[in-house]
Every structure is written in C-alpha cells, then in structure tokens.
Amino acid sequence: METKYKIKLDASKNLPLYMQIAEHIKSLITSGEIKPGEKLLPIRKLAAELDVNPITVVNAYKYLEEQELASSRVGSGTYVTYRKSPTEAQTTASNRSNLLLEIEYNEYNLIDRGQIRIKPGIINFASASPSPELFPVKEFKNVLNEVLERDKGFAFSYQESQGYYPLRESIAEYIHTYNIKSSPEEIQIISGAQQGIDIITKVLIKPGDCIFIENPSYAGAISAFTSRGAKLVQIPINPDGIDLNYMEIKLKEQRPKFVYIMPCFQNPTGYLYSPSTRKGILELAEKYDFLIIEDDHLSDLSFSYEKVYPLKSDDKNNRVVYIKSFSKIFMPGLRIAFLIAHPDMYNDLIEAKHSSDISTSGFLQRAFDLYLRKGIMPSHIESTKRIYKERYDTMLQSLKQYLPEEIKFVPPAGGLNFWICLPEGYNSDNLYVECLKKDILFVPGSFFNPSQTPVPCFRLSFAATNKQEIEKGIESLAKTIEIFLKEYSDLKTPLPTYIPFL
Amino acid sequence: METKYKIKLDASKNLPLYMQIAEHIKSLITSGEIKPGEKLLPIRKLAAELDVNPITVVNAYKYLEEQELASSRVGSGTYVTYRKSPTEAQTTASNRSNLLLEIEYNEYNLIDRGQIRIKPGIINFASASPSPELFPVKEFKNVLNEVLERDKGFAFSYQESQGYYPLRESIAEYIHTYNIKSSPEEIQIISGAQQGIDIITKVLIKPGDCIFIENPSYAGAISAFTSRGAKLVQIPINPDGIDLNYMEIKLKEQRPKFVYIMPCFQNPTGYLYSPSTRKGILELAEKYDFLIIEDDHLSDLSFSYEKVYPLKSDDKNNRVVYIKSFSKIFMPGLRIAFLIAHPDMYNDLIEAKHSSDISTSGFLQRAFDLYLRKGIMPSHIESTKRIYKERYDTMLQSLKQYLPEEIKFVPPAGGLNFWICLPEGYNSDNLYVECLKKDILFVPGSFFNPSQTPVPCFRLSFAATNKQEIEKGIESLAKTIEIFLKEYSDLKTPLPTYIPFL
Structure with missing residues (x-):
C-alpha cells in the first residue's frame, strides 16, 4: 500500500x-x-x-x-x-474507453447472473438461456398440483441430501436414452449444474491442487474452482476437442486432480469432441490417473442427423463424473440437475451437498419426477430443438451473408453458441463496447479465462433471440465490425496467441 | 502408513x-x-x-x-x-459397544440429513423439524397457482442471484415486526440457512482463519466452517448466553474473523441470551473488531409472555450478519431463507451465491413473496407456536415427573429443544445406544462439537412428536437412564469438563 x-x-x-x-x-x-x-x-x-x-x-x-x-x-x-x-x-x-468498459462490464455481469436489467430494444446475443415462451408451463403446473394432492405436507419436509429416491429412479431410467447405465444409488440430485461443480470441487480439491480446464471455459466453473484455491492449467480447445498433445505435455509437468470439460458443444466455442479425442482423453485419464468432470448441458441439441452421446456413455472405468443440467433444454429456473460419480465418492458428496444447502427442494424434485414419469420429456426436447435449429440456421446464414471475410468461425454442429474470432491482435473487449452503443450484446472472450485476458474471439448465442432479431442483429454487428477493424487497426495490441506454441 | x-x-x-x-x-x-x-x-x-x-x-x-x-x-x-x-x-x-455405536451413528446421520429411514414405532426426539401436518399446504398451493397464472414461463427463468426483488421488498417489510430495519438492497435470498452459513464462510474465510463458535454448536455450521479450512475456537454457552469472560480471554490470544452464534433459543441448548450478554457481545465486537453471524431460526418461538427479538435488532454499527430461516416455523422443504449483511459485503456475497447455485428457485421465491404479501404469515406462526407450546409443556412436565433427580437441565424459555445433562463422567453416546434399543431416539452431545468428543449432555427435541409420544417416550427414557446410571457407573470415563476452567 x-x-x-x-x-x-x-x-x-x-x-x-x-x-x-x-x-x-x-x-x-x-x-x-x-x-x-x-x-x-x-x-x-x-x-x-x-x-x-x-x-x-x-x-x-x-x-x-x-x-x-x-x-x-x-x-x-x-x-x-x-x-x-x-x-x-x-x-x-484516465481513459474514457476503459471507464466505459468498466461500467458496461458491471451491467454485463448482472445479465450473466440471470439478472434482467437489460434495456429494452437491445439484441441479446449474450444469453445462452432459453426464453420463457419455450417452457412447458401448462404441463408442469399439472404435475405440481398432482404432487400437492398426492403428498400434501410431505412435499415440503426435508428431503434426503442425495435426492428424492423416486426421482433418482426415474432419472436412472431416463438416461438410458443417453447410453448411460446408472442406478438410483449412483445419482446425486443437485440444485443446478453450478452446484454440482461446486460440490465436486469441495470434495476433491484442497487449496493448491491442480485442475485442468479447457481454454476458453465456463466462467462459473472457473469461479468455483478459484474460490476453493485450485491452481488452473488451461488446455486449448480445437474444433475437434481439447488439444491432447498439449495436454500430455502438461500432464508430464503436473498431475491434475481432475480435468473439467464440456465434450458436447462446448461453452463458449460450440465445438464437439471427435471420437478420437473422446477415446484419447479417456486413455490419458487411465495413464495419468485423473478424473474427468463432464459438464453436459447441450448434448441433446445436435443439429445434424447424428445423435450425440455424452462422454460418460464411453466410460468403462468410472473415470468420468457426469453433471447433467436441464437449464438449456427444459427450464433454467427449475434448479434441478444431477450428477453421477463413482460409488466410492457418495459419502463425501452427500456430506458436501448437506453442508451446502442440506437438500434441493423436495417439492420441485417430486414434480420433476412426475414429469419424467409421464414420458413427455423427449417430445418437449424435440420441439425445443426444432425452435433452436431455426434460430441456429438463421444465425449461420446471416453470419455467412454479412460478416467481413477476414472474420473466422467454425460452425458448430449443435448447441447454442457461435465462437467468432477477429484477426489476431484485435481485442474483443473493445468490440464489445462498440457493439453496445449499437444495442448489440455479446460476451467477449476475456470472460472465459481465469485472468480475463483480452482475446480476439467472442461468443454469440442465439438462445434468447428470435429470427427477426438475429437477422437484424447480425447485420448490425457485421457493420460495426467493419468499422471497428479500420478504426482500431492502430490500437491493435500484441495479445497472447490463442493456441499456445507447441 | x-x-x-x-x-x-x-x-x-x-x-x-x-x-x-x-x-x-x-x-x-x-x-x-x-x-x-x-x-x-x-x-x-x-x-x-x-x-x-x-x-x-x-x-x-x-x-x-x-x-x-x-x-x-x-x-x-x-x-x-x-x-x-x-x-x-x-x-x-474389538468392542461390541463401539461397533454398535458406529452402525447406529450411520443410521442417525441419515436422520439428521433429513432422510426418513427411521423404523416405525420409534419415538423421534432427535428431529427438531416440524411434522408435515403443521404446514399450510392449502394456502401455499393457492399462491403457487396464482404465480403460475400471473408469471407463466417467467416463473422458471433464471432469477437474480441476490433474489427476486419483490420478495426482498416483502421481507424488508415483514422483518419490521422483528424490530429490524432493512431495505431490499440489503437482503440476500438464500436456499436455506445452511447455504447462508456456507456462502458467508466462502466470503469471509481463508484456510487458517479463526472462527469462534458456541460450545456446543450446530453441526451443519461446524461442517461448513471446517470444509473451508477454518480454525474453530469453542466458547462455552451458559443459560444466559455465551461466556463473555472466557471469550475475552480468547480474544486476547487470537482475533476471529467472526463469531457464529444463535442468541435466541440456541441449538442444541435452547438457551436465550440475556440482555447483558447481548450488550456485552456487541461491545466486544467493536472493541476487538469482529463480525457476528447470527443464526436465527427460533426467535419466533418464545413461550413466555415476552416477545424475543433477534440480536440484529440491537445492532447499531452493522456488526451483525443476520441469517433468518423459516424451516422451523414454516416449512423446511421450502428451502428459502434470507441474510442481511453490511452493504459493503453484497458484491462478494452475490458472487459467492452465484458460484454456489446461481440463484434460488424463482418460482418458490415468487410464491413465498405472494404468501408474505397476503399477510397470513403471522397467524400461521401463532398457530404453529400454540401446537409447539403444548408439546413443550408436555415434555417439561414429563421430564419433571420421571427423570431421576441427579439429572440436570435448565428449562428453555422457548424453541424446540431441551438440553439434558447426565452426571459428570457419563458419556451420552452410550446412553444413546441403550435408548435406541428401547426405540427412543435423541442426539448425543458429541454431535455438537467439532471433534465429536463425548459429553454427558444430550438434546431432546419435541418438534416432531405428539403429546402421547412425548409422555410415553420420556417415561421410557427416564427408566433407561436409571438403569444406565447403575450399569455404566464403573464405565465412567474422565470426560472433558463441559465448562472450561477459568
């Protein structure tokens, strides 16, 4: 001081x-x-x-x-x-642009926290959450009332920390369609995937322990990891998945407690792990003796004809801890997700869950159980996917039509996000500020690394926007980028290269 | 090894x-x-x-x-x-009794985690949670449906991490009756008091930091504190509150980040802080510059004519972080509580809440908001209190009638628990095992200290039992104790004295 x-x-x-x-x-x-x-x-x-x-x-x-x-x-x-x-x-x-960024970041943070203080008229490509008109409110209202008729006060008692047993049963049944075999005893109910990440970290990580993450990665996970004092090592992700060569170099230097990945339509890049990357990471896990935390919130949203299965479905040796969220395909406000881990971990997991919030709302667990048992989940997901697919097609077409040709992106095969890269040396934090002036909101790439280092890339999500907004928004974004590339060309700073040297 | x-x-x-x-x-x-x-x-x-x-x-x-x-x-x-x-x-x-204890503890742990694998016919003096017949299910069903009619899909969107604003408004209004002044900006919604304890610890504690707790104290808090690597210092609690003299001696040795207390009908003892202890601890907080975490889940349940106010109502200098649970007076399965802290702490709190579970269910927050706005909470609490008071009276009378005279206890002025002490040297863990054989369940005192050191005292709760069960159960408990005192007299071990030497 x-x-x-x-x-x-x-x-x-x-x-x-x-x-x-x-x-x-x-x-x-x-x-x-x-x-x-x-x-x-x-x-x-x-x-x-x-x-x-x-x-x-x-x-x-x-x-x-x-x-x-x-x-x-x-x-x-x-x-x-x-x-x-x-x-x-x-x-x-000192600097007007810095100041603006600071103010707007505060605003952005509010949005990403699910806060809704977005000014009217803004086109929100930042949110990767479904809009409320997609929710099956009527069907869910029916099951809520059925539960209250059936269970009365018991719906509001304390619930088991591991989760309401019948829900664990119906989830074990439901995830057969994901090619995952499990039993109610192996399922831990959590209040959303974020809590799953938090309690797994609580169980496995002591301050100073090492975790490998994808670069870029999900900010909420990074925040949970650092709050537990973990040392993070970033492994770049390519369009076919995490960079295994680079990862093995790092594995020779230090052993992570676990590797946190999103193999299906990764956040923020949208990339899908190829079969050989899937095979390779499971082999590395055996060879170097680490766990894999798979965060799956998007595997349902494959837009090709091929169904995509979670990495967990390939996991023969219980190396994968599987965290499944329904926030993107059902309703984010449900705050129910689940986790499958090795049977040996359950005592510690239940303890960690208990000291976090005792249990997830038994009432909502009971309702979700009934919803799953009615067998309407698959058709709900199909209809949600149809709507997302339309938005995806619109965004892909608009990007192809309007973006300057020096702008690079790999169209994802599913999910809710496009990862767009400016030429090397440009800072997407600056573009973020310029776009906000045009009422276009996205998430700059700096948000997805632990040190918030500026990068040329940024995330565009189409989950919360309709066809008209996407067309109008991408056209305006493209124009802003064109001007930006000229005006900021002398402001280019040597940014850390995105793919580290090998 | x-x-x-x-x-x-x-x-x-x-x-x-x-x-x-x-x-x-x-x-x-x-x-x-x-x-x-x-x-x-x-x-x-x-x-x-x-x-x-x-x-x-x-x-x-x-x-x-x-x-x-x-x-x-x-x-x-x-x-x-x-x-x-x-x-x-x-x-x-090695030892049959040890083995039995181990098995039964496992069973007990299930119960305290809200699991319901209690064999039928057992009299459960372990649970301090209300039984489901006390819940206002019909009224709550109405507000749930009103919310769905009114908000539709928005009820299942992400909610602000700090909590649904109208609920924060109605809570700020509601707690006027507790003599606490607050504003929606100063209220953080949490998924139950346990989460409040966990996120406050996340915000304030680094591994190695010191926390003062009452001895005995709430096991869930102890678990959250130790999981964050805190060093715990136990300060004995007397019938008029925490021992301030002993506390000041300890304060001269080390400075805690905070002191975690339950001033109103403490768990497990049921003791109520006297006005001079309340005044004294606030003065110590100023003098030695620490925060007080007040866990209030029972202040509503005063059985004397005098209304009891939380310590927070005396807090002029924002030294008290107030955590309020509705689990004992409303419905434990609601998983909604709130926390009031110094305005300066909110950024960190929201961050900690966000990385724990993003937000508490917006649907349940909206319903609870509507319930509070209907103004029926006070009358619900009154009728719950009447039922509890009957159970309290029955237990007090039965204890006076049946307990051997060498058994000591101070009748609490409210709350849900009696703290009963065997003569020095007896171990309530052993009594626990003997009582289980008679289908009587309570919580031995070892559960309420970090090292699970056996103590002569144990907790009896009347929340989940009716009049008949209480009368029958206490009579049987008293008989078991009489035999126990004789049979175990040669098994007495020099236990650590409960009130440390001063």
Missing part, C-alpha cells in the same frame, strides 16, 4: 479504530498529501494492510463522507471531494 | 497402476504379512500415501475381491478374507 496510509492503530485507545483511521486520512487530505479527486485505497486493500475488518474501513470512509471530505461512487470507490479547484478532478478519469 | 503397503509405482509400466497396487497387496496377503481378518488401509489413506487417485485404490481392492482375497463391508472398509482358520477374524471386532 502507499506508505502514507500507514498508521499504527491502538485498540486500547478510547477512540474507536474507525475514527483513528478517519482522523489520520483527514489529516492527509487537509495537508494535501492525498490530492483532491484522488481515489482512496480500496476498502478491502486498506483493511488487509491495517489488519482490520473491512467494516471498520467502511465506517472510517463514511465518517469522511459525513465531513464532506470524500464521496463514494457506486461500484467504483471513494474519492476525495475536498478541493479548491474543481478542474483537477478530471485528470483521474 | 504402515510401511508394508509402501510400493514404488511406475506409470510407464504396461501394468495399470491399480494392478500394480493389487499385486503388491496380494503378495502381502498370501505371504501372511497382512493377516486374515485384518482391515486393509482405508481407500483415501492409501491413495494419499501412494499419491494416486482414490478410484485407483478402489479398483485395486475390487480386483482383490474378485480374487476372493478380500471383501468389503458397507460403511466399514475392506477386510482380508483369505484365511485358514475362521476364528481369527473375530478378534478384529
């Missing part, structure tokens, strides 16, 4: 700690050592440096605000307002 | 790792170095020692089973079965 903030606190003094801090900073401000317009040290940073609770610093800053020496800006920090000349302040806003 | 298991594994060999391990152990068994009946090293332990994945050891042991050299017992381990004389095996079952 800047040494001027340094202060020796004395807990035995009659003056509360926060006042001791505030008085010290006040003296720095009035003496001019901290300049008008200058940002005060971030709360957590100062708290860590002085070894006090962040609340103490908050209270100190609040006191400074009451004294009209400083003011706080939401999401930004606390700034010194005590000043003689008001012009000085403007020098702190 | 025992050195005989030591083996140098060679990943480059053609023999898979699990076979290398299995062959080595096989040679130990046939040579007699590992004796018939002997338990093989636990899977995780051997895996850690050999630095291989547990699955590899599982496969090795499975191979030994196929070779009929060993067999596994559920929940116990893998034992060598290859033998000449079958009598040797019996020597391994």
Whole structure:
C-alpha cells in the first residue's frame, strides 16, 4: 500500500479504530498529501494492510463522507471531494474507453447472473438461456398440483441430501436414452449444474491442487474452482476437442486432480469432441490417473442427423463424473440437475451437498419426477430443438451473408453458441463496447479465462433471440465490425496467441 | 502408513497402476504379512500415501475381491478374507459397544440429513423439524397457482442471484415486526440457512482463519466452517448466553474473523441470551473488531409472555450478519431463507451465491413473496407456536415427573429443544445406544462439537412428536437412564469438563 496510509492503530485507545483511521486520512487530505479527486485505497486493500475488518474501513470512509471530505461512487470507490479547484478532478478519469468498459462490464455481469436489467430494444446475443415462451408451463403446473394432492405436507419436509429416491429412479431410467447405465444409488440430485461443480470441487480439491480446464471455459466453473484455491492449467480447445498433445505435455509437468470439460458443444466455442479425442482423453485419464468432470448441458441439441452421446456413455472405468443440467433444454429456473460419480465418492458428496444447502427442494424434485414419469420429456426436447435449429440456421446464414471475410468461425454442429474470432491482435473487449452503443450484446472472450485476458474471439448465442432479431442483429454487428477493424487497426495490441506454441 | 503397503509405482509400466497396487497387496496377503481378518488401509489413506487417485485404490481392492482375497463391508472398509482358520477374524471386532455405536451413528446421520429411514414405532426426539401436518399446504398451493397464472414461463427463468426483488421488498417489510430495519438492497435470498452459513464462510474465510463458535454448536455450521479450512475456537454457552469472560480471554490470544452464534433459543441448548450478554457481545465486537453471524431460526418461538427479538435488532454499527430461516416455523422443504449483511459485503456475497447455485428457485421465491404479501404469515406462526407450546409443556412436565433427580437441565424459555445433562463422567453416546434399543431416539452431545468428543449432555427435541409420544417416550427414557446410571457407573470415563476452567 502507499506508505502514507500507514498508521499504527491502538485498540486500547478510547477512540474507536474507525475514527483513528478517519482522523489520520483527514489529516492527509487537509495537508494535501492525498490530492483532491484522488481515489482512496480500496476498502478491502486498506483493511488487509491495517489488519482490520473491512467494516471498520467502511465506517472510517463514511465518517469522511459525513465531513464532506470524500464521496463514494457506486461500484467504483471513494474519492476525495475536498478541493479548491474543481478542474483537477478530471485528470483521474484516465481513459474514457476503459471507464466505459468498466461500467458496461458491471451491467454485463448482472445479465450473466440471470439478472434482467437489460434495456429494452437491445439484441441479446449474450444469453445462452432459453426464453420463457419455450417452457412447458401448462404441463408442469399439472404435475405440481398432482404432487400437492398426492403428498400434501410431505412435499415440503426435508428431503434426503442425495435426492428424492423416486426421482433418482426415474432419472436412472431416463438416461438410458443417453447410453448411460446408472442406478438410483449412483445419482446425486443437485440444485443446478453450478452446484454440482461446486460440490465436486469441495470434495476433491484442497487449496493448491491442480485442475485442468479447457481454454476458453465456463466462467462459473472457473469461479468455483478459484474460490476453493485450485491452481488452473488451461488446455486449448480445437474444433475437434481439447488439444491432447498439449495436454500430455502438461500432464508430464503436473498431475491434475481432475480435468473439467464440456465434450458436447462446448461453452463458449460450440465445438464437439471427435471420437478420437473422446477415446484419447479417456486413455490419458487411465495413464495419468485423473478424473474427468463432464459438464453436459447441450448434448441433446445436435443439429445434424447424428445423435450425440455424452462422454460418460464411453466410460468403462468410472473415470468420468457426469453433471447433467436441464437449464438449456427444459427450464433454467427449475434448479434441478444431477450428477453421477463413482460409488466410492457418495459419502463425501452427500456430506458436501448437506453442508451446502442440506437438500434441493423436495417439492420441485417430486414434480420433476412426475414429469419424467409421464414420458413427455423427449417430445418437449424435440420441439425445443426444432425452435433452436431455426434460430441456429438463421444465425449461420446471416453470419455467412454479412460478416467481413477476414472474420473466422467454425460452425458448430449443435448447441447454442457461435465462437467468432477477429484477426489476431484485435481485442474483443473493445468490440464489445462498440457493439453496445449499437444495442448489440455479446460476451467477449476475456470472460472465459481465469485472468480475463483480452482475446480476439467472442461468443454469440442465439438462445434468447428470435429470427427477426438475429437477422437484424447480425447485420448490425457485421457493420460495426467493419468499422471497428479500420478504426482500431492502430490500437491493435500484441495479445497472447490463442493456441499456445507447441 | 504402515510401511508394508509402501510400493514404488511406475506409470510407464504396461501394468495399470491399480494392478500394480493389487499385486503388491496380494503378495502381502498370501505371504501372511497382512493377516486374515485384518482391515486393509482405508481407500483415501492409501491413495494419499501412494499419491494416486482414490478410484485407483478402489479398483485395486475390487480386483482383490474378485480374487476372493478380500471383501468389503458397507460403511466399514475392506477386510482380508483369505484365511485358514475362521476364528481369527473375530478378534478384529474389538468392542461390541463401539461397533454398535458406529452402525447406529450411520443410521442417525441419515436422520439428521433429513432422510426418513427411521423404523416405525420409534419415538423421534432427535428431529427438531416440524411434522408435515403443521404446514399450510392449502394456502401455499393457492399462491403457487396464482404465480403460475400471473408469471407463466417467467416463473422458471433464471432469477437474480441476490433474489427476486419483490420478495426482498416483502421481507424488508415483514422483518419490521422483528424490530429490524432493512431495505431490499440489503437482503440476500438464500436456499436455506445452511447455504447462508456456507456462502458467508466462502466470503469471509481463508484456510487458517479463526472462527469462534458456541460450545456446543450446530453441526451443519461446524461442517461448513471446517470444509473451508477454518480454525474453530469453542466458547462455552451458559443459560444466559455465551461466556463473555472466557471469550475475552480468547480474544486476547487470537482475533476471529467472526463469531457464529444463535442468541435466541440456541441449538442444541435452547438457551436465550440475556440482555447483558447481548450488550456485552456487541461491545466486544467493536472493541476487538469482529463480525457476528447470527443464526436465527427460533426467535419466533418464545413461550413466555415476552416477545424475543433477534440480536440484529440491537445492532447499531452493522456488526451483525443476520441469517433468518423459516424451516422451523414454516416449512423446511421450502428451502428459502434470507441474510442481511453490511452493504459493503453484497458484491462478494452475490458472487459467492452465484458460484454456489446461481440463484434460488424463482418460482418458490415468487410464491413465498405472494404468501408474505397476503399477510397470513403471522397467524400461521401463532398457530404453529400454540401446537409447539403444548408439546413443550408436555415434555417439561414429563421430564419433571420421571427423570431421576441427579439429572440436570435448565428449562428453555422457548424453541424446540431441551438440553439434558447426565452426571459428570457419563458419556451420552452410550446412553444413546441403550435408548435406541428401547426405540427412543435423541442426539448425543458429541454431535455438537467439532471433534465429536463425548459429553454427558444430550438434546431432546419435541418438534416432531405428539403429546402421547412425548409422555410415553420420556417415561421410557427416564427408566433407561436409571438403569444406565447403575450399569455404566464403573464405565465412567474422565470426560472433558463441559465448562472450561477459568
């Protein structure tokens, strides 16, 4: 920290700690050592440096605000307002484009968290979640009421941490169609795939342990892994799946506890693992003795004539922990998913689930069980897929029609996302800002790596947009890119190459 | 590990790792170095020692089973079965009572996890959860259907990670009756109090950080804290609340990130913090700069004429993070609770919530919002309280009537639990085993401390039993205790004293 903030606190003094801090900073401000317009040290940073609770610093800053020496800006920090000349302040806003990005990122984060503060009229290629008109609300309402008639108060009792047994039965039956054999004893119900990722990490990872992930990868998983103190190693993904050669080089350097992958229409790239990549990664798992966490939320959405099966269906030696989400093909708000692991892991998994939220809503589990037992899930998925396929076709056609030819992408064989790459050296964070001005929203590639390093690529999703929006949006996006490539050509920065050197 | 298991594994060999391990152990068994009946090293332990994945050891042991050299017992381990004389095996079952305890604990754990494999006819004083006949199912069914009519598919979209805004509004309004002032911006919706404990820990604790807890305390919280690598310091609780003198001594030795307490009818003791303890702990929080996590699931259940308010209602300086559960007073299966923290913590909290399960079911949040807005919650709580009060009175009267006079307890002023203490030196784990034989279930005190140290005290809950069961159960419990005190008098072991020396 800047040494001027340094202060020796004395807990035995009659003056509360926060006042001791505030008085010290006040003296720095009035003496001019901290300049008008200058940002005060971030709360957590100062708290860590002085070894006090962040609340103490908050209270100190609040006191400074009451004294009209400083003011706080939401999401930004606390700034010194005590000043003689008001012009000085403007020098702190270093760079307009950076500032814009910061503000808009905050907005974006809200969206990705499922928050819906998107301004009307915006075309949302950021969301990979189905729009509510696709949900089978009427059918689900019927099963909800059937459950209440049948189970009454028991629908709202505590439920087993492993999950409502009949639901585990009907899931074991249902996933036969995925070529996966399982039993109710091997199924753990979770409150969505994100929780599955979190509890698997809780069970398997100690701080400092190593996890291999695809590059790029799902931000929510990255966040769960880092919150448990894992060390992440990124393995590039190619259109035929994770780069096995590069992976084996890394495996010789260090052994991961597990490799986290999305073999079917990967997020964000949409890439599908080829048969030989599937075979290869299972062999590596045996050879180097690691587990594979397969996150499957899109295997149902193959748009070719060939059905796609999860990697778990090839897993002879129980190397794959399978996490299945229904958020993209059924309803994200259901918050029910499941996980299949090695029988040996269940005691720890149940313990981890229990200490996370005790159990998933028994009421919703019972309703979902009934829904599955009615056998209408396959036809619901078929009709959802038809709608997605239309949107996919529209986006593919529009991209081919409008995009400048220097823009590269590999059309995915299914799923909900296109992964589009600007020429090397361009930063898709900047394009993101430009597109927002045109009311086009997408997710820049920096969102999909742990250090949020800018990359030339970005993710376009068609899940939440209709035909007209897609056509209009892609045309406008293409125009913006054309201008962007010219205007930003002198702003190109040497970005880290996406595929590491081999 | 025992050195005989030591083996140098060679990943480059053609023999898979699990076979290398299995062959080595096989040679130990046939040579007699590992004796018939002997338990093989636990899977995780051997895996850690050999630095291989547990699955590899599982496969090795499975191979030994196929070779009929060993067999596994559920929940116990893998034992060598290859033998000449079958009598040797019996020597391994060291102590019948220990074994019984182990088996029954497994059973008990199932119960506390909300699993319902309790044999019929048992009187369940272990469960502190309301029985389903107390739930307002009819009213809740109405609001569920109203929500579906009103919101249709939107009820099953992703929801904001902080929680459905109207629900946060109606909660801010509702908790005025608890003398707590808050705003929708300061409320975080969580999938039950257990999740609140987990995400607060995620936000505040790094491995090695210190947390103070009451002794005894809630097992689910202890489990969440230890899973995050926290160091726990236990502060004894007295009938008037946590022991502040002892706490201050400990505070001079180390500073906790927070103190986790249940000031209103603490779990498991039922004790209520006195006004001076409430005042004292808030003062200590200021003086020594720590946060207080208040877990409130029972403040509604005061059986005296005086209304009890959460500690949060006295909190002037935002020192208290308030976690409110409705599981005991409404329906445990709802899996909706909320948390109020300092405004400065929300970014981190939302991040932690998002990486845990993205959001709590929006459908159930919407229904609960409507339920609160109808204003029927207070009358529901009143009628639940009346039923609980009857059960409380019955249990208190039965305890007074039947218990031997050397058994001590302080009748709680509310809540759902009695904390009963055997004379010093007796181990309530042993009483637990004896009572199970009489079909009486309770929770021994060892369950409520991190090291599961046996203690003389145990928890009796009346939430899930009716008047007849309570009368019959307490009479039978009292008889069992009388016999127990005699039969086990020579088995008394010097247990750690419950209230530490000051």
